[in-house]
Amino acid sequence: MLAYRSRTDARDSGGCGVPQNGEINEKFGVYKSLCCGAEIVIRKGATFPECPNHRSLATIWEPVDFEMMQTPEIMKKAKSEPAA
Numbered sequence: 548m549l550a551y552r553s554r555t556d557a558r559d560s561g562g563c564g565v566p567q568n569g570e571i572n573e574k575f576g577v578y579k580s581l582c583c584g585a586e587i588v589i590r591k592g593a594t595f596p597e598c599p600n601h602r603s604l605a606t607i608w609e610p611v612d613f614e615m616m617q618t619p620e621i622m623k624k625a626k627s628e629p630a631a
């Protein structure tokens with residue numbers, strides 16, 4: 548049995564885990580950067596930005612449970628999208 552360890556192209560496939568800057572967001576929500584905990588609200592189809600504090604690094608954005616933090620400010624942004 549051989550265990551292959553070629554993970555150099557892990558970035559390409561995506562879809563396995565947390566999004567990084569430059570990737571397209573697939574789900575509206577709140578995300579937090581792993582490097583320093585900066586939080587962003589990002590809508591579907593938008594590109595994940597770099598961390599505002601660490602622009603030279605690849606930023607990993609971890610989804611924050613939306614229901615756990617019903618901040619009025621965030622709810623306002625969520626409602627700002629035109630609804631039919």
Ligand SMILES: [Zn+2]
Pocket residue numbers: 580582583584585598599600601
């Ligand atoms: Zn950061």
